[in-house]
Amino acid sequence: MKPILFFDMDGTLLDLAFDDLIWNHKLPERHASTHQYSPAKSLDILQAFYQEHKHTLSWYSSKYWTSKVGVDVLQLQYEHKEKIAPRTGCFELLTILKEQGYRCWLLTNADNAGLQLKLENVDLSPYFEVMISSEDIGYSKEFVEFWQILQEKHPFDPEHAVLVDDTAPVLQGAEKFGIENLVTILQPSSSKAARNALELEYPAIQDLTELLTYLDSIQLKEINVKTA
Numbered sequence: 326m327k328p329i330l331f332f333d334m335d336g337t338l339l340d341l342a343f344d345d346l347i348w349n350h351k352l353p354e355r356h357a358s359t360h361q362y363s364p365a366k367s368l369d370i371l372q373a374f375y376q377e378h379k380h381t382l383s384w385y386s387s388k389y390w391t392s393k394v395g396v397d398v399l400q401l402q403y404e405h406k407e408k409i410a411p412r413t414g415c416f417e418l419l420t421i422l423k424e425q426g427y428r429c430w431l432l433t434n435a436d437n438a439g440l441q442l443k444l445e446n447v448d449l450s451p452y453f454e455v456m457i458s459s460e461d462i463g464y465s466k467e468f469v470e471f472w473q474i475l476q477e478k479h480p481f482d483p484e485h486a487v488l489v490d491d492t493a494p495v496l497q498g499a500e501k502f503g504i505e506n507l508v509t510i511l512q513p514s515s516s517k518a519a520r521n522a523l524e525l526e527y528p529a530i531q532d533l534t535e536l537l538t539y540l541d542s543i544q545l546k547e548i549n550v551k552t553a
């Protein structure tokens with residue numbers, strides 16, 4: 326039986342370099358010019374916000390950020406939308422999975438506005454039967470509640486599911502819920518160095534097509550368990 330495949334968006338299917346550019350460079354710049362602060366002061370203020378709200382739903386909400394920092398962060402992202410790009414192997418993998426009849430769901434902590442922006446620029450929609458923003462669930466993916474509510478809305482068997490996500494706390498949340506197969510990404514952002522696979526808690530892939538080998542291996546394991 327083919328497992329159901331859950332994919333994260335930013336840093337997994339899409340290059341996180343865009344988000345790094347916006348949050349670490351363009352937003353501090355815009356924040357500084359809007360409030361007439363020095364770039365260093367804006368960076369300090371924003372870093373403090375990032376730390377305070379990391380992994381919460383607010384952290385992923387463009388509306389929240391706009392109200393909190395006085396910069397229209399969604400508009401800022403639209404101004405740089407040409408930089409939104411898929412990661413290596415993204416469409417190659419999705420095309421093969423579609424041909425092979427895998428069911429793929431896109432599960433993102435991006436809010437609906439952010440999801441729409443990304444989909445307008447990289448057309449992932451044809452490959453997914455379900456696309457969900459955690460904004461609609463009411464919890465971010467780091468929380469077990471996200472997975473419980475998702476399962477109530479869209480039934481699935483966690484023992485026959487694979488989650489590919491670049492964020493460790495998300496994978497930990499999914500593991501706590503009982504998602505059997507967890508895969509992470511070696512280099513979520515092309516503007517940063519790859520992580521060390523040995524320091525990561527979960528099997529890691531670089532080119533997304535490497536997932537195909539992983540899928541073969543878990544299905545082989547399942548056959549061996551049945552025939553043992």
Ligand SMILES: [Mg+2]
Nearest residue numbers: 333335336491
């Ligand atoms: Mg991600």
